[in-house]
Amino acid sequence: MKNLALNNKWILVTGASSGLGQEMARQLAHIHKANLIIAARRADKLEDLKAELEKAAGIKVKVIVADLSIPEEADRVINESIANGNLYGAILNAGVTYFGRHTELPWDNFESILKTNVIGVVRMTNSLVKHFDKPGSVGGVMLVSSMAGFFPVPYQAAYSATKAFITAFGNALHNELQNPDFSITVFSPGGIATEMTDNSKFNELKGWLMPVSEAAKEGIHAFITRKYNYVPGLLNRIGNVFMNFLPKRFISGKMSKVYLKSLTKAQEE
Template sequence: MDWTKKTVLITGGGSGIGKEITRLMIERGAHVIVATLMPEEIAELEQDLPREPGKLTGIAIDLTADKAVSGLMQTLAEKSLSPDILVNNAGSGLLGSHKDLDTRKIRNVLDLNIQALTELCSLFSRSLIDRKQAGSILNVASIGAFVPVPHLAAYSASKHYVLAFTHALAHELAPYNIHVGALCPGITRTKIYDTMGLKAENQTKGSISDRIDAFSMDANKVALCAIHAIEKRKRQALPGINHMVTFFRILPPRFTSWFMYKFAEGRNVS
């Protein structure tokens, strides 16, 4: 793939996996548009990432706000930007017993993980079709899409949605030469640790966050998998040993959710 001819829109591209994908694409010569909540992340990107051979455009936006997605597309039009690749990376999660979680925070997670992603796929694909342009969409799901995860019930359910939505949408958009795929990383060492109530360091021995950290991946390896998935037009990409999680698909959900519950039972969050 000749990245120098590509314009890429990445949501949540200011940190973690999204930032690493941004860096790799810019290094390959792509023009990358980063839509992120934090304006300071855009400033950091402009300082840290090479402006050549690729280019960087930053847009600060809260994708959970009313009409945010349509507003983002309008902003792109006003700036004469026509991305042909979309990476739906923005996402969040909450760790804990579902009955104890703040319902406003749950709504925000579902708005970002499901609603914003779904709307953006719709408006982005419509834009490509109107321009008679081929393109790609990569939706970032999770290995949680394959397993019901107690203490991450809403998050894992949202990623089940993303994976199912991706498979269905791929068939709808194939006639327009728009490829749709899903990236399904495991726990990755990013800021999402703090968002989900985990701690990247100083975990209590044997706690949930300590156990999860033992299986976590580096963001760069996940980003490389994302690049490969787009280049090879893969429907489903799981970095590293995470591909083994697909084994759980052949097991009854009642068993896998019980297994994951027992994994966390009696442990502190951190």
């Protein structure tokens, strides 16, 4: 299977108003000269990014303002993206988390996490597969998951569960595809230094966080080269292999102590 060639092609990036999505959009524009469809809830952030990239990178950008926790909005993003037949690929990055005791997570917030991280992603993926998985079509989709989908993270139970679903879903669906020129990649980073982790609860964990520019670069590499399941960062990849030889209960117990320490310290401040 040939690598994706992004120059002058249209790529959808969800969750593009901040963090990993925003950085991937910047690198796709500046380095790979891709035209972009950027989607998120915050219209002002998207419009600022559009103006920045069209001026500095000389590419075209389309903005779609949408709340991807609403199924109909997720459908609209895909329908607008494929309407003119020019969509070449999609990076489904939008996601939310909760760091704290699961019993303290309000049910409405849990449902929002589930709808954004799972239901919206599945609905968009379903539509994209129907669009691309046919003879003569060329393209790729990347689902942004997490290492938390491999090794459940205490105090991020809901987030870990949604990412485990996305990893299993994306990997399984990859092997159902019939078009050899279409691929589904699952990208599974560890912690990343973004707006999502920029609060006191993560203070004790920030030494583990990967710079967002590095994570974005490796994510785009995984997308272009059509990786099946890709973990960025050499230490993360080594750790991922090594942890498979340890009991998951042991790993989760060790992580629980580290995360609880960070959470408790933030609550005391």
